[in-house]
Amino acid sequence: MIRSSYGLLLPYLKPQWKTIAQALACTLGFTAFWPILARLAGDMAASIGAGDVATIAQLAGSAAVVFLVRGAVQYGQDALMAKAALAIALDLRQRVYAHLLHLSLGYFSHTQTGDLSYRLTEDIDRIGEVINKIFHQFVPCILQLIVVFSYMIYLNWQLTLASSIVAPLMALSIAWFGEKLRVFSHNSQSRIADLSAIVTEVFGGIRLVQAFCAEDYTLDRFRQAAERNRQARFSAEQLKAIQFPVVGFLEALSVLLLFFLGGWQIAQNNLTGSEFVSYVAAVALSIDPIAITTSNYNEFKQGEASVERVFELLSRQPEVTDKPGAIALPPVKGRIEYRDVTFSYHGKGPYPRPVLQEIDLTVSPGEAIALVGPSGAGKSTLVNLLPRFYDVQSGQVAIDGIDVKSVTLASLRRQIAIVPQETKLFTGTIAENIAFGQLDYDLDRVEAAAKIANAHEFITQMSEGYRSWVGEGGVNLSGGQRQRIAIARAVLLDPTILILDEATSALDSESEGAIQEALDRLMQGRTVLIIAHRLTTVRRCDRIVVLENGQILESGTHGELLAQEGRYAQFHAQQFY
Secondary structure, three states: OOOOHHHHHHHHHHHHHHHHHHHHHHHHHHHHHHHHHHHHHHHHHHHHHHOOHHHHHHHHHHHHHHHHHHHHHHHHHHHHHHHHHHHHHHHHHHHHHHHHHOOOHHHHOOOOHHHHHHHHHHHHHHHHHHHHHHHHHHHHHHHHHHHHHHHHHHHOHHHHHHHOOOHHHHHHHHHHHHHHHHHHHHHHHHHHHHHHHHHHHHHHOHHHHHHOOOHHHHHHHHHHHHHHHHHHHHHHHHHHHHHHHHHHHHHHHHHHHHHHHHHHHHHOOOOOHHHHHHHHHHHHHHHHHHHHHHHHHHHHHHHHHHHHHHHHHHHOOOOOOOOOOOEOOOOOOOOEEEEEEEEOOOOOOOOOOOOEEEEEEEEOOOOEEEEEOOOOOOHHHHHHOOOOOOOOOEEEEEEOOEEHHHEOHHHHHOOEEEEOOOOOOOOEEHHHHHOOOOOOOOHHHHHHHHHHOOOHHHHHOOOOHHHOEEOHHHOOOOHHHHHHHHHHHHHHHOOOEEEEEOOOOOOOHHHHHHHHHHHHHHHOOOEEEEEOOOHHHOOOOOEEEEEEOOEEEEEEOHHHHHHHOOHHHHHHHHHHO
């Protein structure tokens, strides 16, 4: 037996059960009027044949009242189900978003942002629409068919039984087409997600695209993805184009059979003319529900693909989590220890071998350590193990003697600040970007942090000062301004441990001077790990650690390492001579 993916949605329907129950009550009231309308049609036909004007007027008045009451309960059904469906979609979207926020960095390193965006928006919207249609259209239509079919049996069971011969064929054809549509729809939605990913990637790097005159190249990629999407959608539309004539032909056979059998039943005196009119009216009342049910079934199969794509995200589990019994890390002094640490990315990417091999490193509280070495040496990986963006395969990372795996992620990361090479700013005000992660913040503290970061002057020169709006990615700010905001963000956090990841490598000399001054203030009294390629930024560090091929080759001060005439001296000679 095939199990539908819609069963995954049941926990999300439970909080809305009262609203759904009220909507279903309205649906039952709405459905109850269908046999009444069919009966009124038969009585009206008989009265018209007899020329009874008074009865015709009475029946018309009754029909008007029925339509009025039916419209009221239909409004209740539609409004209540829309309310429930939107609430369910909102809950699902928030839960998926919250789940994604807690997935490990490894997941995002090989996942397209555009695909995640599509699943959070289009796929969940489709799920909401399906839930709405299930209770707004599908269930009412099924109930209507049950009620009308029961009335048809009441009028003449022989005619109903004989005219239902085509029904199993219709049901089988609808099921077959629906399953095929589900497969085609899943493929189509994946293609749309690919398109979304390309758009996000290209427009996020539009400057590079234009700088390399790569417009034609990116357009060709887009055209290929768009063509794959067109082909996938066309396959689904072709299938639907075949389905409706097939179902329509079967419906036509049913109608022809109905009239033939109806004439036979009248000839046998098993059915009167007015009863046959009522019977035909009941059949007519079932045509729209059958068509809507067929259309809904197709949409539900397409929506099932969205359910699978969304719950595939929820099935992903973070690789780094709080361990059972994890404690809150108390305020630390800042002693860092890497004890025989080995780490690899499980064979993914360009690193089939361990990125770090048997690393032993101790950093004293308040000490500033510079990590230098060629690209791929393991510098970024080493610092990423400290806030547990990844977990070591063997060995141990400890702060003040406490294994970082034994404490909660939140308490660990609140005591570590990172100033990255490329600052990420978010849509909002400058103050909100400096106080990023804090729902309530003190503007005076934000300003004090900005002054330490040498950012206060340029911020106050902006039109709205600290309330100036920052666009996506901070495109209206210079690299130096964005970097100073990042430093202010770290100052406001007031961490014990600070990580500087190439914080000045992409800046001009003027900006670098202002930022280096701000960094010197930020580093005072903290344990600092600095990743640097430009050796001018590491000379004043307490110690320099040289990494290569995932191992520590040398360790010492700038002068000591130059005197050793080893690997560090080679790097220094390459940059300054």
